[in-house]
Amino acid sequence: MVIQKGSGYRVFATKAKGAIHRLNDIPNQDAWKITYLDNVIIVAVADGLGSNRCKYSKYGSRIAVKVLSDMISEIYKNTACHNAEFFTALGKFRHDELPKNMEACWKERVKQHYVNEINTGDPNPGKEIYELYATTLLGIVLTKDFYFAIQIGDGNIISVYDDESVENVIEPDRQLGVETYCLSQTEAWTKFATNIVQPRENNSPILFLLSTDGLANSYANNQAFYQVGIDYLRWIKEKGFENVQEKIHNILRTTSEKGSGDDITLALAVNDNVINPEGGNV
Amino acid sequence: MAKLPGGELSNRPLHFFWIADCSGSMFGEKIASLNYAIRDVIPSMREAAKANPNAQLLIRALKFSTGATWLTNKPINVEDYEWEDLEADGLTEMGKAFNLLADQLTMPPMPERALPPVLVLLSDGQPTDVYTPGLKRLKELPWGKKAVKVAISIGNDAILDMLEEFTGNRELVLNAKNSADLVNMIKWASTLAKQVSSPASKVSGEDPIIIDLNTIPKSSDDGEIW
Numbered sequence: 225m226v227i228q229k230g231s232g233y234r235v236f237a238t239k240a241k242g243a244i245h246r247l248n249d250i251p252n253q254d255a256w257k258i259t260y261l262d263n264v265i266i267v268a269v270a271d272g273l274g275s276n277r278c279k280y281s282k283y284g285s286r287i288a289v290k291v292l293s294d295m296i297s298e299i300y301k302n303t304a305c306h307n308a309e310f311f312t313a314l315g316k317f318r319h320d321e322l323p324k325n326m327e328a329c330w331k332e333r334v335k336q337h338y339v340n341e342i343n344t345g346d347p348n349p350g351k352e353i354y355e356l357y358a359t360t361l362l363g364i365v366l367t368k369d370f371y372f373a374i375q376i377g378d379g380n381i382i383s384v385y386d387d388e389s390v391e392n393v394i395e396p397d398r399q400l401g402v403e404t405y406c407l408s409q410t411e412a413w414t415k416f417a418t419n420i421v422q423p424r425e426n427n428s429p430i431l432f433l434l435s436t437d438g439l440a441n442s443y444a445n446n447q448a449f450y451q452v453g454i455d456y457l458r459w460i461k462e463k464g465f466e467n468v469q470e471k472i473h474n475i476l477r478t479t480s481e482k483g484s485g486d487d488i489t490l491a492l493a494v495n496d497n498v499i500n501p502e503g504g505n506v
Numbered sequence: 507m508a509k510l511p512g513g514e515l516s517n518r519p520l521h522f523f524w525i526a527d528c529s530g531s532m533f534g535e536k537i538a539s540l541n542y543a544i545r546d547v548i549p550s551m552r553e554a555a556k557a558n559p560n561a562q563l564l565i566r567a568l569k570f571s572t573g574a575t576w577l578t579n580k581p582i583n584v585e586d587y588e589w590e591d592l593e594a595d596g597l598t599e600m601g602k603a604f605n606l607l608a609d610q611l612t613m614p615p616m617p618e619r620a621l622p623p624v625l626v627l628l629s630d631g632q633p634t635d636v637y638t639p640g641l642k643r644l645k646e647l648p649w650g651k652k653a654v655k656v657a658i659s660i661g662n663d664a665i666l667d668m669l670e671e672f673t674g675n676r677e678l679v680l681n682a683k684n685s686a687d688l689v690n691m692i693k694w695a696s697t698l699a700k701q702v703s704s705p706a707s708k709v710s711g712e713d714p715i716i717i718d719l720n721t722i723p724k725s726s727d728d729g730e731i732w
Contacts, residue, residue: 448513
């Protein structure tokens with residue numbers, strides 16, 4: 225579990241092995257990464273598919289969160305760490321160049337991993353290896369002026385406002401059953417969804433929640449899932465940020481046991497003003 | 507433990523449908539074997555469901571002959587499910603069964619969050635009604651497309667091409683040539699619930715089959731051929 229400061233938000237993330245995975249001694253295939261750049265925070269979460277056909281997906285998810293972090297960091301550095309230019313660049317690249325580069329970079333790194341760690345006797349494996357590493361990917365970039373979200377496949381990014389209204393930052397990949405888009409697909413870049421928002425003054429979300437599908441699938445419907453964001457916000461307001469952090473891993477374990485049985489990764493980004501209502505950024 | 511964040515937790519429902527031909531040609535050993543086999547597999551389905559508490563296995567059965575009827579009005583949790591012996595008589599109005607099935611696979615009553623439903627069709631003959639509109643309707647539904655569809659043809663009179671229309675895959679049309687086959691195949695079909703209930707996701711748009719085809723039992727020549 226990690227806490228990062230900056231950009232007006234505090235962030236932490238953790239993952240819990242799914243109840244079914246514990247029962248069958250299968251590794252947790254989720255991954256998460258938080259990157260802090262001056263006044264920008266990048267949060268990435270990925271869910272390796274975990275079926276027999278995706279036996280290296282725990283590596284695929286780790287590679288994916290690193291790729292997201294590296295790609296966004298590169299754009300940030302190329303804009304001289306200037307928020308307005310960073311906003312413009314993300315707006316410009318989000319539909320085309322960024323997803324294309326993320327897909328290409330993930331596939332290249334997967335190939336390197338396969339050659340270096342899995343099958344060292346095959347220097348030039350074919351594209352069929354990508355499915356072995358299949359993973360979803362979702363992430364959010366938080367700055368003082370705007371937020372940017374990107375996602376391929378299932379999982380959820382929601383925002384919660386001070387009045388406890390909840391929104392999907394990106395409309396979730398609503399495929400019935402167990403299917404999802406993922407980075408291993410041909411032309412995966414076409415399956416990315418993005419959103420970039422410059423909130424009006426005094427109308428910023430005060431909490432963002434990113435989670436793999438194991439969390440939402442533990443609830444009967446969207447409303448029950450959205451309540452998770454509201455309850456965490458209330459809890460943080462009442463008992464403090466640290467209190468939530470201490471308990472969250474066990475909560476996710478229990479949620480998986482009583483719900484989906486799947487691995488669950490949860491990242492929460494909370495506005496500093498919620499934690500320090502007297503003012504002053506940490 | 508204090509209340510967990512969020513609304514009520516829920517495991518994902520897995521709807522399992524037995525769709526049984528009860529036309530007159532099923533009279534005798536065929537319907538008796540079908541009744542015996544399904545009743546026999548229910549305890550093992552309960553055991554499999556206990557091993558995966560994160561899926562809620564719900565069963566119901568639909569019979570068709572002259573008309574089509576649900577044996578229970580609502581899906582029943584496997585824990586409480588009991589097979590009700592069927593009797594054979596009448597025509598083979600499979601189209602009516604497809605329409606009833608389509609009604610139940612529409613959202614609602616089907617929830618958006620669920621595991622892919624399993625549809626097991628057992629028939630020994632060709633439909634006597636116009637089945638294509640009902641089948642088309644069923645297969646165009648979002649859950650109709652995602653459902654795992656298996657057909658067991660009983661004897662040699664069922665039209666395999668028609669059953670393949672239902673399953674979308676010839677490999678998922680099993681041919682029971684005798685009582686032993688039928689019992690084996692129903693037993694195998696009952697294990698589909700376990701195969702489908704894994705929380706692992708699969709890549710969208712690729713091979714739609716999410717079950718292990720290598721485990722499908724083959725027809726045998728043991729016993730008297732129907």
